[in-house]
Amino acid sequence: MKPEVAEILFNANTAAAVFSQYNQDHVDRIVKAVYHVAFDNRIILAEMAVEETGLGRLEDKVMKNVVASQMVYYNIRNQKTVGIISEDEDKGIIEIAQPLGPIFAIIPITNPTSTAIYKILISLKTRNPIIVHPHRRAAKCTIEAARICYEAAMNEDAPEDCIQWVTDFSREDTQQVMAHNHVALILATGGSGLVNAAYSSGTPAIGVGAGNVPVFIDKSADVDYAIKEILESKLFDNGTICASEQAVVIQKDMEEKVKESFKKHGAYIMNADEIEKVSKVAFNQEKQAMNGDIVGKSAQFIAEHAGLNIPIDTKLLLAQLRDVGENVPLSSEILAPILALYIEDDFDKAVNRCIELNFYGGVGHTASIYSNNDDVIKQFSLLMNAGRIVVNMPSSQGAVGLTSKLDPSLTLGCGTGGKNITTDNITAKHLLNIQRIARRRDDFLFVRFDKKKYFDNNYSAEMLDKEFYSNI
Amino acid sequence: MLDKQEYYDQIEIKLSNNIKTEYSQNIEKELMDLANSTSMNVSLNFEDVTFVCSHFLKVCLRLNNTLTSERFCLEKLTPEIKRVFMIAGFDKILNLK
Secondary structure, three states: OOHHHHHHHHHHHHHHHHHOOOOHHHHHHHHHHHHHHHHHOHHHHHHHHHHHHOOOOHHHHHHHHHHHHHHHHHHHOOOOOOEEEEEEOOOOEEEEEEEOOOEEEEOOOOOHHHHHHHHHHHHHHOOOOEEEEOOHHHHHHHHHHHHHHHHHHHHOOOOOOOEEEOOOOOHHHHHHHHHOOOOOEEEEEOOHHHHHHHHHOOOOEEEEOOOOEEEEEOOOOOHHHHHHHHHHHHOHHHHOOOOOEEEEEEEHHHHHHHHHHHHHOOEEEOOHHHHHHHHHHHEEOOOOEEOHHHOOOOHHHHHHHHOOOOOOOOOEEEEEOOOOEOOEHHHOOOOOOEEEEEEEOOHHHHHHHHHHHHHOOOOEEEEEEEOOOHHHHHHHHHHOOEEEEEEOOOHHHHHOOOOOOOOOOOOEOOOHHHOOOOOOEOOHHHHEEEEEEEOOOOOHHHHHOOHHHHHOOOOOHHHHHHHHHOOO | OOEEEEEOOEEEEEOOOEEOHHHHHHHHHHHHHHHHHOOOEEEEEOOOOOEEOHHHHHHHHHHHHHHOOOOEEEEOOOHHHHHHHHHHOHHHOOOEO
16 A cells, blocks of 8 residues: 555544544534535635536536535534434433544545535544545546635644545545544445445445436426426436436327427427437447546537537437437436437336336436325335435435435435435435443333243243233 | 653553644654663553544654553553554554553
C-alpha cells in the first residue's frame, strides 16, 4: 500500500477514536455548521459540478444540493445518535448508539456535490469519519464540497481528519482501501463496477446502482397531470437520478390522450427508424449498458448526435416499444431525457409489462403509479419488487424525499434484489451500531410451564399451544 | 509548562483533564525535548484526563518512537480514555498500563 493511502486510513481511524468521545450537543453543533456552509454554497457548488462534468442542469443541481443539505439536515437534526437513545421500561431494553468507524464514500459523477454533502452530514451526525472518493471526472467539485464542509466542522472543534478526500486513486488503491480493516463501511453510490467491487471487498457495504423505473398510468389517473409530473421528474437534472422514470405503461384506450399530452408538454414521439438511431448512441450493446456520453445530456444534444431532426422546443424523446430485454436497448435504464412508452391491451397486461421492466435491471429500486384508486395502487404495489413505490408524484423527487415523507437521501436502498440489506432510503440511522442493554423480563407463561414436558416425546406442539394460549 | 515528578529512574508527567489540540500543540515541544534529552523512563499520567484529541494521540506515537515502549508508558487511563486508544488501535503500539 502506498504510504499516502496508509496515512489516510491511519488518520481516519485516529479520528474515529477521538470522535467516540463527543457528546450529542457537540456533534449537533458540528452538523449544523456543516449544513450551513453546504447550503450557503449550494449554487457555486452546483455551478462547479455542471462546469466540470458537463452533465445535468444548473437549477436542478442546486435543488439536489438543497435536498442534500437542508432536507437531510432537517430530517436528522433532532435524532439522537450518541449514547442512550431509547429506554423501554416494559421490555427492559435500553438502546445505545455507537459509531461504526471510518466510512469510505464513493461519490458518483451524476450527483457529485450533493452526494458528498449528504454522506458527510449523515457520517458526522453519527460520529463516523468519512473518506470521500470522488469520480475522476467530478473530482474538483466533489473535493471542494468536502473541503468547505471540513473547514466548517473544524471551526466547531470536530476531530482532525473527520473528513478526508482522495485524489488520483488507482483501481488498486481503491480496492486496498475498501478491503482494509480500518474501513468500517463502504457507502457506494455509482457505477455497477465500483458497487460490485465494494461488495466483493469483504467490508460491510451499502451499494446502490441501477434502477429501471416503470410508471403505470391507471385509467383513474388525471392523465395530463401525470404526464406533466413525469416530464418534471425525467427532465430533472436531465434524468440523472436513478429513481427517474424509464418507461411509461398505459392501456390501449388511453393512447391518444397520453400521446397528445406528451406532445403538449414537449415530448417528441420517435418513429422506428429514429428509435434505432437513438438506441445506437444511447446504449452500448457490447457492455449492455447505457452510453456514458449521453448521460445527463439534453434531448437536443442526444438527437443531434443520433442524426435526428427534431423541433427546437423538444425536451424529451419518447420511444414506443413492444418488448423488454437485451434486444431492446431503450427498455433498460438510460439516465437522460429518453423515455419508453408501452401500450397494452388491458390492465393485467399493463401490470405484467411493469413487472418485466422492474425485473429488467431495476429490482428493488423504485416504481411509480398514477392512480386515483386506492385498490389499484395497493394491487400494483404488491406486485412490484421495489423499495419505494411513489404515487401521483414525480418519481425522481418523490424517491429522494423532496415531494414525499421518505427520508431525504441520495442513496436509495434496493433490498436483497439490489444486493442491499435494506430497502430504506439510507440516512443517519443506518450508520450506527445499536447496542441493547437487556434486563431480565421473564415470560410468566414460560416460568410456570412444567419444563419436564419438553423431554416427553409424546408432548406435541398442538398440546403446547393449548397450554400456553388457551387461558389468555 | 509540564507538571513533572521524578521517582528513581522515572519521570511522571501529569496531564491536564482536557487535552484539546491547542494544549497538545503547546506541550508537544517540551515533551519531545524531554524525550530526546533524558535517559530516564517517561510515563504520562492520564488520571485526570477526560478528553484526548487526535494531535495528542500522534504526539504519544512520536514519544514512543523516540523513547521506545521499554522506556515510555501511559498510566492510570480511565476506561473512557483507554477505549479511545483501543479504537485507534494504539494498544498494539503503546505501552498502556
